[in-house]
Each structure stands twice: as structure tokens, then as C-alpha cells.
Amino acid sequence: MRIVPITQAQEPVRIPDLIWNPLGFIGDLALDAGTADLQSGAAIETAVLICLMTDRRVDASELPEGESNRGWPGDGFDRQRGEVPLGSKLWLLRRRALTEDIDTEAEDYAREALQTLIDQGVCVRVEVTVERRPADNRLDLEVRLFGRDGAATYQRRFAVLWDQIDARG
Numbered sequence: 113m114r115i116v117p118i119t120q121a122q123e124p125v126r127i128p129d130l131i132w133n134p135l136g137f138i139g140d141l142a143l144d145a146g147t148a149d150l151q152s153g154a155a156i157e158t159a160v161l162i163c164l165m166t167d168r169r170v171d172a173s174e175l176p177e178g179e180s181n182r183g184w185p186g187d188g189f190d191r192q193r194g195e196v197p198l199g200s201k202l203w204l205l206r207r208r209a210l211t212e213d214i215d216t217e218a219e220d221y222a223r224e225a226l227q228t229l230i231d232q233g234v235c236v237r238v239e240v241t242v243e244r245r246p247a248d249n250r251l252d253l254e255v256r257l258f259g260r261d262g263a264a265t266y267q268r269r270f271a272v273l274w275d276q277i278d279a280r281g
Contacts, residue, residue, distance in 0.1 A: 156234065156266050160255060163225040164270065166199030176207065200225030202272060210246045218242045218251050218272070229257065236260050 169183030182203055201221040208214055222240040229235050235257035243252040250271050257266040 156257065159229060159234065160226065160266065160268070163228060164200050164202065164222060167203045168197050168199035168201050168225065170201055170204065174204065176204065196228055210244050210251065214251070215242045215244050218253065222253055222255065226255065235265060
């Protein structure tokens, strides 16, 4: 994924918006009801969703025992110079207990995934905070992006739910 800043004279590159089903498990491209074209009005929101919600391929040494690698296979062999793997490693935490050390790992994985937005000039700083909620069997991530003037340009909370009921710490 590459987000390219444009000048006023250039045609804008429009990233199609992603939407989620009511349960939040399946993402899809949003269609404009009036034109049936792809809807494109929330480029930063969509970029953040792609960064966090796409599983990043990992080195075999990072895989938990019995886990298969995920992510886009092309990241393993078809990256161009300067490109970084797509997505986050948050999926590696899904079978882990919600112990205190998981907060730091989740924060690190989210920051790593969002670094591409800084590299491409979408924002100058990213803040990620993690709240562990064992009673609800989830982690809450809060993501904030900041522009050159220091003002927040994006802020949203995400709940990362655990697959296993017995994964509580």
C-alpha cells in the first residue's frame, strides 16, 4: 500500500473506503449508492484499517507452535525496494492469554503497522494506547495520528477480541 501526496494540479488518487459487516469480522469495499462506483471519502480511515486489520506475513521464527503463516504471500518474495510488508502482527496474539506483557506487544505491533503512514507523509506522529480488558476477553487499541501542526487528524478505538473464551489472563 502506498499513499502518495498530491499537488493541486494532479488528479487525486482515491483509495476506496472499507466497511465492516455488523459483527466487525468481514471487510468489504464500499459502493456509492447513487453511482455504484467505489466510495472514496475516508482515505485515512481506510489506510488505518488496512494497516491494522490485514495480517502481516512473519518470519517462521515468529510463528507460535502449530500456527500457519498468514498475510499476503507476495510480501515474502515480491516486495520492491522501499516497500514494507502490508498489515500488522496483531494476529500473533490471538491465542495468547491476556497477561500484562501483551499490552506492550500489541502496542508495538500496531505502531509497526502504522509506521508506513508516517513514512508516506500521511501524518508525522502516531500514538497507540492499549487497554487490556480480561473481563471482556479483549484488548482495546486507541490510535491517534497527528499532522505537522501537532493537531490530531485521526482518532479511533478498536476492540481486538480473543477467539477463545478460555484465553483470559
